[in-house]
Amino acid sequence: MHPFRTHNCGALTAKDVGETVRLSGWVHRKRDHGGVLFVDLRDHYGITQIVADEDSPALELLDSLRVESVVTIDGEVKARDAATVNPNLPTGEIEVFARSANVQSKADELPMPVAGEQEYPEDIRLKYRFLDLRRESVHANMMLRSSVIASLRRRMNDQGFTEIQTPILTASSPEGARDYLVPSRVHPGKFYALPQAPQMFKQLLMVAGFDRYFQIAPCFRDEDARADRSPGEFYQLDFEMSFVTQDDVFDAIEPVLAGVFEEFAKGKTVTPAGEFPRIPFAEAMLKYGSDKPDLRNPIVIRDVTDEFRQSGFGLFEKIVGGGGVVRAIPAPNTADKSRKFFDDMNEWARSEGHAGLGYVTRKGGEFGGPIAKNHGPEKMAALYDALGLGPDDGMFFAAGKELQAAKLAGAARTRVAEQLDLIEQGCFRFCWIVDFPMFEYDEDLKKIDFSHNPFSMPQGEMEALESQDPLKIKAWQYDIVCNGVELSSGAIRNHRPDIMYKAFEIAGYSKEEVDENFSGMINAFKYGAPPHGGSAPGVDRIVMLLADEPNIREVVVFPMNQKAEDLMMGAPSQVSAKQLRELQIRIVEPPKSQ
Numbered sequence: 001m002h003p004f005r006t007h008n009c010g011a012l013t014a015k016d017v018g019e020t021v022r023l024s025g026w027v028h029r030k031r032d033h034g035g036v037l038f039v040d041l042r043d044h045y046g047i048t049q050i051v052a053d054e055d056s057p058a059l060e061l062l063d064s065l066r067v068e069s070v071v072t073i074d075g076e077v078k079a080r081d082a083a084t085v086n087p088n089l090p091t092g093e094i095e096v097f098a099r100s101a102n103v104q105s106k107a108d109e110l111p112m113p114v115a116g117e118q119e120y121p122e123d124i125r126l127k128y129r130f131l132d133l134r135r136e137s138v139h140a141n142m143m144l145r146s147s148v149i150a151s152l153r154r155r156m157n158d159q160g161f162t163e164i165q166t167p168i169l170t171a172s173s174p175e176g177a178r179d180y181l182v183p184s185r186v187h188p189g190k191f192y193a194l195p196q197a198p199q200m201f202k203q204l205l206m207v208a209g210f211d212r213y214f215q216i217a218p219c220f221r222d223e224d225a226r227a228d229r230s231p232g233e234f235y236q237l238d239f240e241m242s243f244v245t246q247d248d249v250f251d252a253i254e255p256v257l258a259g260v261f262e263e264f265a266k267g268k269t270v271t272p273a274g275e276f277p278r279i280p281f282a283e284a285m286l287k288y289g290s291d292k293p294d295l296r297n298p299i300v301i302r303d304v305t306d307e308f309r310q311s312g313f314g315l316f317e318k319i320v321g322g323g324g325v326v327r328a329i330p331a332p333n334t335a336d337k338s339r340k341f342f343d344d345m346n347e348w349a350r351s352e353g354h355a356g357l358g359y360v361t362r363k364g365g366e367f368g369g370p371i372a373k374n375h376g377p378e379k380m381a382a383l384y385d386a387l388g389l390g391p392d393d394g395m396f397f398a399a400g401k402e403l404q405a406a407k408l409a410g411a412a413r414t415r416v417a418e419q420l421d422l423i424e425q426g427c428f429r430f431c432w433i434v435d436f437p438m439f440e441y442d443e444d445l446k447k448i449d450f451s452h453n454p455f456s457m458p459q460g461e462m463e464a465l466e467s468q469d470p471l472k473i474k475a476w477q478y479d480i481v482c483n484g485v486e487l488s489s490g491a492i493r494n495h496r497p498d499i500m501y502k503a504f505e506i507a508g509y510s511k512e513e514v515d516e517n518f519s520g521m522i523n524a525f526k527y528g529a530p531p532h533g534g535s536a537p538g539v540d541r542i543v544m545l546l547a548d549e550p551n552i553r554e555v556v557v558f559p560m561n562q563k564a565e566d567l568m569m570g571a572p573s574q575v576s577a578k579q580l581r582e583l584q585i586r587i588v589e590p591p592k593s594q
Contacts, residue, residue, distance in 0.1 A: 010046020058101035068107035166201035178222035188584040194220035206532040214239040231564035240534035271430040289410020294484030295429040313374040327409040335363040335392035358397035365391040438475040456491035490535025
């Protein structure tokens, strides 16, 4: 017999009754029923109920053990009484009568329980992550993650993509987020950077002729944590393709994403491949107030700026006269809502740093609120008719500069839908956001700069750069969004040095600066580069959506906290003076606050 187990803790069924078996695992729970001890023995695969009574030589030992001790049990498989069968367990029809027990490892008193799903403070969970990972829901998330990655890899292979690993130690780039730097021992004073993404390497693979590349790529960015972003590191399905248009990229990745979501959706509906809506950036900002719209939300924002150019409501008239806009957010079927509902929305907007959120109430066709009173019932009724709103629909208004009003309207759209329980459940709604502007005006620097990705091909190529207003040029850039979560950005790349130099010139960069900062890529393009494009959906965010988790930490095996600290391993940590001398580095302490 094997020294530790003949079966795992999820394997035994009624067909094994009468067998002598050996199981090893953790003591998950113990229940003493007056001389009869029940132990739930857990391993990676499941739980088996162990029973020991006064006739069992193992009773005394098992009774003395703390939960989470590791033990090996020899015993006989018995059928449970019909009344005690547990239909929720694969092993629920049987139990193992313990003939002997051997302790592999005793557990000390636990800092947090493993059995059950109690909420515990983040610092405790992360410090003892190895215990947290034993909990059923967290363990299940890690298994889901593994299965999702395996499915992504299989689907990419089936489409003829070649998996290639790109370097981890690379050069720092002036573009993008803040780098993690690694000092070089053999080149004192010089530093490697951990890759924010394999962007340049994957484009160079296209120049090298590999045609279709992918990898499950680790990426490193020194950014602050958010609910949908881990500090430090994350993983993405990185891919690139040669001789492709935007449509070709979409046709390649839609079946992969739709297929993975369908595989793990647990009955939820998924937007079919080939049917992902394509929403231009400008339309997304107008209708949804966001470039990552949640299409489960039926509310559509409307521009009503012209309606208030000449209005009895002086505040909106003044805003419009100063070049601002007014956006309307419908609040359907709110006739039964009190004035407090509308006032609370206004207070919420102020708490978010906005001036406020105007509103109109309507009940049985009768309007209420100062905006309706000043604008006039006839004009308000005409506006409602034009927007297709009903006699019991309310409406909120966001007014101000265009970007500011769009952001407030987008946030209000989400909050109204949540408050009114309008967001569709049981589905994954995908879309593409396309036609991003190539350039934007930087108010702080008072100059034109890239708005999204400097290495994207402008629509219209060189002719557009030479003849169009830069702020009207669109790029072949696109984002994949699911349920309001951005899964990735991508683009058809600018593979021509002449177009790249011109694009950077518009953004204020000289040819010499481009050659210095991006020498590896632009030099390669001078030796023949195919048209190419790709994207990189985030693995962590995909799993977060499929696991229905609100925080990305729940699907990362050993996450950092919001301060980018690994509480379990004690990272970041100080290093010895010897290590610093080897690297020829001196620590400069920050100035002490007065």
